[in-house]
Amino acid sequence: MNNVLLVATTSWAGMGPYASEIINSFNENDNVYFFLVEDERFFYSQNILLNQKKRGIILFRKNSRINKLTDLFYPSRYVRNELVKFCQQKQISTIHFLTSEAPYYKEIVYLQKKYNVFFTVHDLYPHEAKKSYHKLLRQKIIYKKLHKIRNAVNNLITNSETQYNLLKSLYPQKNIYYHEFPSLINKSIIEGSMIPHELIGISNYVLFFGRIEQYKGIDSIYDIFCNDSSLNNTKLVIAGSGDIYFKRNPHKEKNIIFINRYIKDEEVSYLFTNAIITVYPYLSATQSGVLSLSTYFGKPILASDLPYFQIVESKGLGFNFTTNDKESLSQKLKQLLSINLNQISQIQKEFYLSNFSKLSLRNNLLKIYNK
Numbered sequence: 001m002n003n004v005l006l007v008a009t010t011s012w013a014g015m016g017p018y019a020s021e022i023i024n025s026f027n028e029n030d031n032v033y034f035f036l037v038e039d040e041r042f043f044y045s046q047n048i049l050l051n052q053k054k055r056g057i058i059l060f061r062k063n064s065r066i067n068k069l070t071d072l073f074y075p076s077r078y079v080r081n082e083l084v085k086f087c088q089q090k091q092i093s094t095i096h097f098l099t100s101e102a103p104y105y106k107e108i109v110y111l112q113k114k115y116n117v118f119f120t121v122h123d124l125y126p127h128e129a130k131k132s133y134h135k136l137l138r139q140k141i142i143y144k145k146l147h148k149i150r151n152a153v154n155n156l157i158t159n160s161e162t163q164y165n166l167l168k169s170l171y172p173q174k175n176i177y178y179h180e181f182p183s184l185i186n187k188s189i190i191e192g193s194m195i196p197h198e199l200i201g202i203s204n205y206v207l208f209f210g211r212i213e214q215y216k217g218i219d220s221i222y223d224i225f226c227n228d229s230s231l232n233n234t235k236l237v238i239a240g241s242g243d244i245y246f247k248r249n250p251h252k253e254k255n256i257i258f259i260n261r262y263i264k265d266e267e268v269s270y271l272f273t274n275a276i277i278t279v280y281p282y283l284s285a286t287q288s289g290v291l292s293l294s295t296y297f298g299k300p301i302l303a304s305d306l307p308y309f310q311i312v313e314s315k316g317l318g319f320n321f322t323t324n325d326k327e328s329l330s331q332k333l334k335q336l337l338s339i340n341l342n343q344i345s346q347i348q349k350e351f352y353l354s355n356f357s358k359l360s361l362r363n364n365l366l367k368i369y370n371k
Contacts, residue, residue: 002093002116004369005086006034006056007101009079011043012063013211014184014289015099017265020047021182022098022365025358028055030366033090035083039063047186047265057086072141075103083107087115094118094369096157102145109152118155118177118368121146123286124163157368160287162307175371179364183356184289185296192266196239198259199270205235205257206333207275207299209268210290212242212260217281217304217324219246224330226252234337239263239271272297277336282306283324291317295352298345302329302336316347 008019019036020043026032034056036044044058059082061067067076087095095111096118111117125143150156154174158164159181167176206225208218218238225236226249239259263271272278278294280303287308294301294317301318303309313320319336322328 003031003033003091004094004096005090005092006032007036007083007095007097008034008044008099009037009101009104010099011036011038011041016041016043016047017184017186017189018182018289019098020044020186021184021358022361023052023056024049025182025362025365026052027362028052030362033086033092035059035086037061037079047188049187057082068138071103072138075107080104080107084111087111096120096365096369100142100146102142102149105145105149105152108149112152112154116155117153118157119149119153120157120159121150121163121167122159124158124166158287160308163286177368177371179368180355180361181287181289181292182361183292183296183352185292185356186265188265189268192264192269194264194266195270196259196263196267198257199237199274202235202237202257203274204276205237205274206337207271207278208236208238208240208280209263209271209278209293210240210280212238212240212244214245215282215284217283220281220324220326220329221279221333222246222248222256224326224333225256228330230334231255234276237271237275268293269297272299275299277302277318277341279333280304280309281321281329282309285309292352292356294318295348296356298348300336300341300344300348302333304329315351316344317351318344 006023008015023034028051036056036058038044038058038060040063059079061076092115094116097108098120100122101108108117156167156174157177158167159179161178164176164178208221210216212218221236225231232255235255235257237257241260241262244260272293277300280290282304285306285308301312303312303320304323305320306323310320312318319332321332
C-alpha cells in the first residue's frame with residue numbers, strides 16, 4: 001500500500017475523538033501517517049497513542065476569535081505550508097481529510113491534482129438551528145466551502161448509510177465509500193475521574209449529553225420534566241455547551257440540572273456511570289458517536305425513531321419513540337424507567353465490543369484506500 005496521510009485541522013465538536021480513534025486504530029507497520037492541528041486543550045497530544053506519535057506531526061494553533069474569523073477567508077499559511085512539506089517528506093500518495101476542513105478548500109482542490117484525496121462528509125446538509133445572525137452566517141460560509149470541496153474531490157467517505165445513498169445519487173461519477181462511525185471512547189474518558197462540580201453528590205438521573213442544538217430536540221424532554229409531576233423524583237441532566245434555543249421556566253426546574261459548558265473528557269465517565277438511562281430526542285440525525293458512549297457505559301437508550309437510531313430498539317439497546325412527539329417520548333420514558341435495566345446494559349456492552357472494533361475500522365479503511 002502507498003503512504004497514506006490522515007489530516008485533522010480541528011478537535012472541536014466531537015472531531016477530536018473522531019480523528020484520534022481512527023488514527024489509533026492503525027498498526028505501527030501500516031504506511032499511515034497523520035497531520036493534526038490542536039489548540040490550547042492539547043487534545044491530540046493527550047489522546048494519540050504513544051506508539052503512534054512518531055508517525056505524524058501535531059501543530060499548535062490558538063483557538064481565538066481572530067483565528068476563527070480569518071480562517072473563513074484566509075486560512076493559516078503556516079498550516080498549509082507545513083502540510084505540503086510533510087507530504088513531500090513522507091512521500092505521501094493518499095490524503096484523507098477527516099474533519100471537514102472547510103477553511104482549506106482551495107488547498108484541498110490543489111492537492112486533489114497531485115494526490116489521491118479522500119474527504120469525509122459528516123453532514124451533507126446543515127441541521128435545524130436557532131443561532132445568532134453571525135453564527136448562522138458563519139455556518140452558511142462553511143457549508144458553501146464544503147460543497148465546493150465535495151464537487152472537487154473524487155473520493156467521498158461517510159459514516160451514515162442514509163447519507164451514503166444520497167451521495168451516490170448526487171455524485172454518480174464519484175467514488176463513494178462507507179465505514180462505521182468510530183467509537184468516541186478515548187484514553188482520557190477511560191481514565192477520567194473528574195466529577196463535574198454541578199453533580200457532586202448527585203446520581204441516578206436521566207442524561208442528555210452533547211452539544212446543545214435545535215435539531216437535537218432537547219426542548220421536548222425539558223418540557224416533559226417541567227410539567228409532568230410523576231417525574232418529580234427523577235432528575236434530568238442536560239450536559240453540553242451551546243446556546244439554549246428554547247425558553248426556560250426556572251420555577252419548574254427543580255429536578256433539572258443544566259451543565260451548559262464544554263464538558264471535559266475526564267468528566268464523561270462520571271456523567272455516564274451515574275446515569276440511569278440516556279436520552280437522545282433528535283429531530284434529525286445523519287451520524288453520531290453517542291451510541292458508542294451509551295453502549296460502552298451500559299446505559300439504556302431512549303431515542304427518536306429516526307433511521308439512524310432505529311438500531312436502538314432492533315438490537316435491544318433501549319426504546320425508540322415517535323420523532324417530535326412528546327406524548328410518545330413521555331410514554332416510552334416512563335416505560336424504560338419502570339423496567340429492570342440490567343439485561344439491556346449487558347446487551348449494550350456486548351454490542352459495543354462487536355460494533356466498535358478498532359481492527360474492523362482499520363481493515364475497512366485500508367480496503368477503501370487500496371481501491
